[in-house]
Amino acid sequence: MILDGQSPPSIAAAAQALQRGELLGLPTETVYGLAADASNDAAVVKIFAAKGRPANHPLIVHVASAQGVQRFASHVPEFAQKLMEAFWPGPLTLILPRRVEVAAVAAGGQNSVGLRCPSHPVALAVLQGAQALGVFGVAAPSANLFGRVSPTTAAHVAGEFGPELLILDGGACDVGIESTIIDCTRAAPVLLRPGVITPQQLSDACGLAVITPNVPDADAPRASGTLASHYAPAAKVQLMTAAELQNAISAYSNANAKTCEGGAASVPAAGAHIVAIWSRSPVLLPSSNAANFNVALMPSSASDCAHQLFAQLRAFDRQGVAHIWVEAPPLTSAWDGVRDRLTRAATPTR
Structure with a gap:
């Protein structure tokens, strides 16, 4: 079922669905996400099952503001803080050390977690509404079957999962590709997935050169959308x-x-x-x-x-x-x- 994302009753219904442990088609400025309460392991398992996604392939947790990071991250380096100040809300995901007691399933069992604060007004409204109900972070990978083309409209999501899924229509995504991912678990920022924010922009913001590995980095945490084959159409x-x-x-x-x-x-x-x-x-x-x-x-x-x-x-x-x-x-x-x-x-x- 597709609801008008501009409608306050629709926002409230979406936040309540997340509180109940249900899945939600959520618009962001990058792509539409398949969302669930990141701290509700049973709800997160539904995401993996619906997408056909391996359980060890981590999900990005979306928070309503930079203040929400403290609930999931055990440590935030200074350069990561500068990146948040420069690019949040926006299409940037930061990989940070994870608090051991939260979001283990969403993180694919890793001791790190990907966090981002989206800038789409519908996404922010839902995150704020869910937070008021006790949902402090929402795991939301792209709302498509695993490995396939990411969705940028509500109709794309409905085509993937059918009319049973509650979907908020927030229009076509402005950015259109997934967020830039930066690993912040080491002494310097490391680019894991490129997006619309360039390494130079990131370096200028945080004061450190962003490392861009030319070969697969064995020390890097697993991150969303980094498999060799991904985003593939049928053709x-x-x-x-x-x-x-x-x-x-x-x-x-x-x-x-x-x-x-x-x-x-x-x-x-x-x-x-x-x-x-x-x-x-x-x-x-x-x-x-x-x-x-x-x-x-x-x-x-x-x-x-x-x-x-x-x-x-x-x-x-x-x-x-x-x-x-x-x-x-x-x-x-x-x-x-x-x-x-x-x-x-x-x-x-x-």
């Missing part, structure tokens, strides 16, 4: 340069020319052999079988692309395409979050 995703993309179009067209004689009558059934293309650069389609390609324009700015990313992948899936060819994002820090999500979406499951 096969491939990343290419603009030149590689144009060459692939030509090769695909030549291969299909043997079976297509041209004209509307020879066009394959909708979606059967159509390749979806998401590109910033113009692409030249062959006149003989242009109908075999579905081209969408990728925004030229990283923030606009992040906002559209998951919705675009879902739109291609709805069209029934088997392949999605994407022009690889620029190699700049502003595009790190988008590049990370696309790379994981394109990685085959091992």
Whole structure:
């Protein structure tokens, strides 16, 4: 059931559902989350079961304000405090040492916990309402089946879990990709998952250089959304340069020319052999079988692309395409979050 997130009765109903140990589809500025009381182990287990998510893959706990951190974290380094002051409420998750008596199930059994304060007004209203009822933190991974494309609208969530789930409609998510994750359990901040906040912005805010490992970090805590294969649509995703993309179009067209004689009558059934293309650069389609390609324009700015990313992948899936060819994002820090999500979406499951 989808309720209007702007309605005070809807906010109250959502907070009460969390207090009862029920699940909730919750809008945030990043993506929609599948939320439950982080301190209610039975409720958190429902999240893992609904998503089909491994129980040792930790969930991010959302709090109503920075003051809520003390209920879950045993220690907050000075640089982490500076990051909270600079970016909360907002799309930043901090991994902190966990108080041993709380949120063990939500943390996937680790001695650390991911915490964030979202900026979406509906999310904040629910968190504040739940806090008044004794729910001081809400575990909320993305509201989709594990490993699949994250949801950025209430309709996406309903499509994943059906009408039985209570969902607050807060509109399309402004950011569109998940939060930046910084490990704060060591002497310096370590980037575990890129987002829309760049390492330079983080370093400027906390006064320490953010470490960005080039290889998997064995000492890092497990964190949400960091598996090699993740955020994947049903269609096969491939990343290419603009030149590689144009060459692939030509090769695909030549291969299909043997079976297509041209004209509307020879066009394959909708979606059967159509390749979806998401590109910033113009692409030249062959006149003989242009109908075999579905081209969408990728925004030229990283923030606009992040906002559209998951919705675009879902739109291609709805069209029934088997392949999605994407022009690889620029190699700049502003595009790190988008590049990370696309790379994981394109990685085959091992």
